[in-house]
Amino acid sequence: MAEIKSDVLAKLRLAIGKEASQATQQDWYHAAALTLRDRIVHRWLTADKESYDAGRKRVYYLSLEFLIGRLFTDALNNMGLMKVFEIALGDLGVGLMDLRKCEPDAALGNGGLGRLAACFMESMSTLQIPAIGYGIRYDFGLFRQVIVDGWQHEYPDVWLSFGNPWEFQRPEVVYHVHFGGGVEHVDDKGRARAVWHPGETVQAVAYDTPIVGWRGQHVNALRLWSARSPDPLKLDVFNSGDYLGASAEEARAEAICKFLYPNDESPAGRELRLRQEYFFVSASLQDLVKRHLGSDGQLRSLSQKAAVQLNDTHPSLAVAELMRILVDLHNFRWDEAWKVTVATLSYTNHTLLPEALETWPVELFERLLPRHLEIIYRINAQHLALAEQRAPGDIDYRASVSLIDEKSGRRVRMGQLAFVGSHRINGVSAMHSDLMKETVFHDLNHLYSGRITNKTNGITFRRWLMLANPKLTSLLQEACGDAIVDDPTLLSSLESYIADSGFHQKFRAVKHHNKVQLARLIGERMNVRLDPGALFDVQIKRIHEYKRQLLNILEAVALYQDMKDNPQADWVPRVKIFAGKAAASYRYAKLIIKLINDVAEVVNNDPAIGGKLKVVFMADYNVSLAEAIIPAADLSEQISTAGMEASGTGNMKLALNGALTIGTLDGANIEIRDNVGADNIAIFGMEAGDVMLRRQQGLDATDIIRRSPRLARAIDAIASGLFSPDEPGRFEPIAHALRHLDHYMVSADFDSYYEAQRGIDARWQTVPAWTRASILNVARMAWFSSDRTIREYADDIWNVPVGPVAAAPAHAQRA
Ligand code: 26V
Numbered sequence: 161m162a163e164i165k166s167d168v169l170a171k172l173r174l175a176i177g178k179e180a181s182q183a184t185q186q187d188w189y190h191a192a193a194l195t196l197r198d199r200i201v202h203r204w205l206t207a208d209k210e211s212y213d214a215g216r217k218r219v220y221y222l223s224l225e226f227l228i229g230r231l232f233t234d235a236l237n238n239m240g241l242m243k244v245f246e247i248a249l250g251d252l253g254v255g256l257m258d259l260r261k262c263e264p265d266a267a268l269g270n271g272g273l274g275r276l277a278a279c280f281m282e283s284m285s286t287l288q289i290p291a292i293g294y295g296i297r298y299d300f301g302l303f304r305q306v307i308v309d310g311w312q313h314e315y316p317d318v319w320l321s322f323g324n325p326w327e328f329q330r331p332e333v334v335y336h337v338h339f340g341g342g343v344e345h346v347d348d349k350g351r352a353r354a355v356w357h358p359g360e361t362v363q364a365v366a367y368d369t370p371i372v373g374w375r376g377q378h379v380n381a382l383r384l385w386s387a388r389s390p391d392p393l394k395l396d397v398f399n400s401g402d403y404l405g406a407s408a409e410e411a412r413a414e415a416i417c418k419f420l421y422p423n424d425e426s427p428a429g430r431e432l433r434l435r436q437e438y439f440f441v442s443a444s445l446q447d448l449v450k451r452h453l454g455s456d457g458q459l460r461s462l463s464q465k466a467a468v469q470l471n472d473t474h475p476s477l478a479v480a481e482l483m484r485i486l487v488d489l490h491n492f493r494w495d496e497a498w499k500v501t502v503a504t505l506s507y508t509n510h511t512l513l514p515e516a517l518e519t520w521p522v523e524l525f526e527r528l529l530p531r532h533l534e535i536i537y538r539i540n541a542q543h544l545a546l547a548e549q550r551a552p553g554d555i556d557y558r559a560s561v562s563l564i565d566e567k568s569g570r571r572v573r574m575g576q577l578a579f580v581g582s583h584r585i586n587g588v589s590a591m592h593s594d595l596m597k598e599t600v601f602h603d604l605n606h607l608y609s610g611r612i613t614n615k616t617n618g619i620t621f622r623r624w625l626m627l628a629n630p631k632l633t634s635l636l637q638e639a640c641g642d643a644i645v646d647d648p649t650l651l652s653s654l655e656s657y658i659a660d661s662g663f664h665q666k667f668r669a670v671k672h673h674n675k676v677q678l679a680r681l682i683g684e685r686m687n688v689r690l691d692p693g694a695l696f697d698v699q700i701k702r703i704h705e706y707k708r709q710l711l712n713i714l715e716a717v718a719l720y721q722d723m724k725d726n727p728q729a730d731w732v733p734r735v736k737i738f739a740g741k742a743a744a745s746y747r748y749a750k751l752i753i754k755l756i757n758d759v760a761e762v763v764n765n766d767p768a769i770g771g772k773l774k775v776v777f778m779a780d781y782n783v784s785l786a787e788a789i790i791p792a793a794d795l796s797e798q799i800s801t802a803g804m805e806a807s808g809t810g811n812m813k814l815a816l817n818g819a820l821t822i823g824t825l826d827g828a829n830i831e832i833r834d835n836v837g838a839d840n841i842a843i844f845g846m847e848a849g850d851v852m853l854r855r856q857q858g859l860d861a862t863d864i865i866r867r868s869p870r871l872a873r874a875i876d877a878i879a880s881g882l883f884s885p886d887e888p889g890r891f892e893p894i895a896h897a898l899r900h901l902d903h904y905m906v907s908a909d910f911d912s913y914y915e916a917q918r919g920i921d922a923r924w925q926t927v928p929a930w931t932r933a934s935i936l937n938v939a940r941m942a943w944f945s946s947d948r949t950i951r952e953y954a955d956d957i958w959n960v961p962v963g964p965v966a967a968a969p970a971h972a973q974r975a
Contacts, residue, residue, distance in 0.1 A: 161244050161247055161248050165251055167195045171195050185258060192245065192254075196236060199239060200372055207378045215465070216290050217465050217466065217959070217960045218466055218467070219290070220292050222469065223472075223474070223475070224295060224436065224474040224475070225471070226281070226382060227269030227275040228382075229265045229278070229782065230260065230264075230784055231326050231369075234372075235326075238372040238375065242256075264322075265782045267301035270420070271701065272809050277293065279620040279809075281293045281380065282622065282623070283950040285372060286373035286622075287947060287954070288964075289950070289958075290960075291380045295382070295384050296385055296416075296417050297327075297385060298418065299419065300319070303317055304317050304780055305741045306779060307757065310757030311754050326369045326370070327369045328369075329366075330367065334364065335363070335442070336362075336363060337363070337438065339359065341360070341530065342359075342530055343356050344357060356531040363387070363390050366447070367385075368384075385440050386417050389414070394407075416432070416436055421433050422743035434520055444478075445481050448468070452465055459486060462500050463503035470582070471508055471510075473517070479505060479577050482500075484531060501581055502583050503583055506583060506957045508587075509592075509601075517574075517575050518575065521571055536564075536572060539563065539577075547561050562576070584612075584957045585601070586615045586957065588615065588806050589617065589806060589827045589831060590614050591830050593612060596612055616807065619809055619946055624813045625816055628787040628790055628791050628813075628817070629670075629674065629790075632671075632674075639657055648942035649942045651940075653939075654935060654939035661928070664928060664931045664932075671791075675792045678788060678792035682737075685778070685779075691735075691771065694774070695734045695735070696795070697735065697794065698789060698790075698797060699737070699738050701740050704742075705748065705903070706800055706805070706904055707800050708801060710752055710894065710904075712736065712738070714878075714898075714906065715914055716763065717759060718874040719917070720766075720773055721873055727768055727769060731921075732924050733771070733772050737793075738756050738778070739779075739781035751894060754890070756777045760775035761883070786810070790810075794820070795821075798823035798824070799822065799823055799909075800826045801824070801846075801905050802846055802851050803852065806827055807827045808826075808828050808829065811828055812944040816938060818937055820840065822842040822920060824847075826848070835940045835941065835944075836940045837940070840940075842920055844909070844913050854908060859901050860901075861898065864902075864907050865898075871911065
């Protein structure tokens with residue numbers, strides 16, 4: 161403790177250059193973070209040396225997104241240093257929790273896919289799997305959302321302006337990444353050889369961030385690439401007076417790592433995005449190939465020492481790039497190279513939405529990556545020959561599995577490319593993996609059967625339970641024993657308290673405490689007063705039509721109208737909390753945000769309903785805000801149109817923290833139901849098969865609305881301008897879609913949803929029944945730990961051994 165105090169003070173003087181008396185909170189945070197980092201680095205170097213000495217196989221997780229959030233308390237907790245730092249800092253007159261807020265979120269991701277990558281990194285460290293996460297060090301992460309007059313506005317996220325104490329720049333780890341130019345085919349001693357003469361070169365510089373596993377036993381690196389030009393300033397141009405032109409190349413190179421693309425917007429085939437993809441794939445493969453050559457001296461054994469996981473199709477170019485490295489640069493014969501490539505790579509699919517599947521125009525490919533296009537053509541030729549063997553003469557079959565989509569103006573299909581180049585392809589929930597086999601990858605699965613496997617997502621309990629909900633964690637430790645933090649399956653012993661009213665009371669007290677905290681935060685930020693005794697109903701996720709925030713707000717409108725009809729009835733007080741960002745160009749999603757805020761304005765200020773219903777839209781949703789909202793939730797909204805949410809992971813976080821789920825049979829909701837029991841979750845609505853059928857029949861909802869006066873009235877209210885008196889026609893497009901173009905089944909599912917919500921109200925009114933269900937959710941969520949998910953990847957895809965979630969060595973708890 162004394163050592164930590166003196167180290168923090170030394171950092172303040174020597175690394176920050178300030179006396180304690182001059183230091184700002186930001187300075188203290190940096191000094192504390194650097195003090196902690198020193199302790200991490202020792203573990204990191206030891207872990208690294210051990211894994212190299214043992215020649216262990218390494219996992220390389222390639223992802224364009226890592227939605228890390230804050231690292232300070234995460235690293236403190238995993239290092240077992242939370243308490244000592246808290247005391248040491250307290251002695252210095254600074255509050256640990258105040259410092260925590262000085263850290264900006266690292267928002268290098270859009271949503272679930274990026275957050276999954278972050279949870280996986282933590283679990284791989286925890287399970288002592290040597291791993292490196294590879295991605296891009298974006299100068300600006302996901303935009304900052306500001307709500308002005310109910311509308312979303314976007315501002316750049318300047319997360320690096322105060323520096324980043326966690327990262328180590330590695331100026332010596334630099335790779336050249338090439339673009340453009342042409343390919344020459346030469347005869348090299350009787351063998352045809354391709355030589356790529358690129359037109360442009362960009363440098364990739366490494367930045368490493370340590371990711372500490374639970375109990376600090378193992379540390380892995382997240383290696384993010386930053387782009388720069390090998391020729392940053394043309395002096396002759398500068399001297400001639402053209403100052404901008406002199407650094408034009410630098411600007412072009414740096415554009416690659418400037419910002420993160422939205423993932424929930426149709427990929428418009430923008431060149432910069434393809435440049436990002438190749439940039440990070442090339443740098444990462446060069447890096448891992450160099451490491452392998454350093455230890456093994458040749459590349460034939462690559463798949464024995466390296467498992468490369470492609471997080472969605474964004475790194476699919478790895479298939480062509482690894483082939484290029486092996487064949488063009490290391491003289492492999494094509495077939496040998498192909499074996500090594502397929503044995504090394506595997507691919508995770510995260511969505512089946514046809515508009516979300518990445519494709520690139522052949523013409524763009526040819527201009528940017530001419531050699532890769534040739535390689536893809538050759539892969540396709542051998543692949544189509546196999547298809548021809550399997551189904552002779554079947555042109556439709558060949559067209560359906562081809563890597564080139566000939567129909568839509570010749571485009572390269574990145575999902576198909578990743579599939580044929582991988583030995584395992586996984587979906588992210590049982591239902592999603594089944595649908596993969598039945599829909600987009602049906603024909604490929606037929607050709608390469610046995611490759612598709614399921615790995616249901618998980619979440620790290622260290623962040624989403626221990627850190628986010630310390631009060632619940634203490635109670636669970638008291639009830640089930642301290643070991644739950646090492647082995648969440650022990651949570652099942654909570655079931656023995658299921659009839660214990662004393663425990664019920666404590667459990668409710670924890671939830672109440674968390675709700676008071678959240679109500680305070682909302683009061684401070686939004687000036688809305690909330691009753692912590694009300695049911696906190698939470699929907700937090702990207703704003704998207706398929707996630708159906710519209711269904712939720714439509715139910716709020718109907719409920720409001722019912723309350724006004726009958727204000728004396730025994731209404732359950734409810735707070736509907738929304739948070740989430742819409743892609744900047746997704747106008748309809750932004751209109752839904754405006755609708756939520758406009759409904760909030762009317763409902764929250766109508767004395768006629770006596771404060772029984774409140775609607776709150778919290779701005780700028782991110783990992784840290786999720787950590788504040790989730791522990792306070794009573795109800796978790798997981799209401800996507802069935803068949804459209806691949807898994808969901810917010811659903812797991814909320815249930816783990818004792819929220820009951822109201823949801824459709826979609827994604828991991830199904831497995832949550834299987835685990836918590838059908839009595840402890842509220843399922844409603846159409847199933848995936850019903851949705852497919854109904855879409856074939858037509859999307860007009862006139863008949864449905866005619867049969868549901870409540871739905872008709874709610875839509876009428878929105879259409880009439882009740883919530884937008886300043887612009888009565890504002891929500892006409894929404895009303896129209898609800899009536900005539902109900903692609904997402906909002907109208908079709910409305911009655912079922914409304915009824916399920918009233919079932920929730922009834923259950924809430926019987927306090928012991930509600931508490932029981934809530935406890936059972938916590939007790940039965942252990943399976944959704946990302947440690948379990950990573951074990952499955954390790955066994956079935958990567959073929960790497962996992963360490964235990966190590967019990968603490970005595971020294972790990974001390975400073
Ligand atoms: C992309 C697009 C692009 C076109 C317009 C519609 C649309 C909708 C969604 C997406 C997201 C693609 C990838 C993604 O983020 N998937 C998410 O991955 C999570 C982790 O596996 C999973 O829990 C979510 O269900 C899934 O949506």
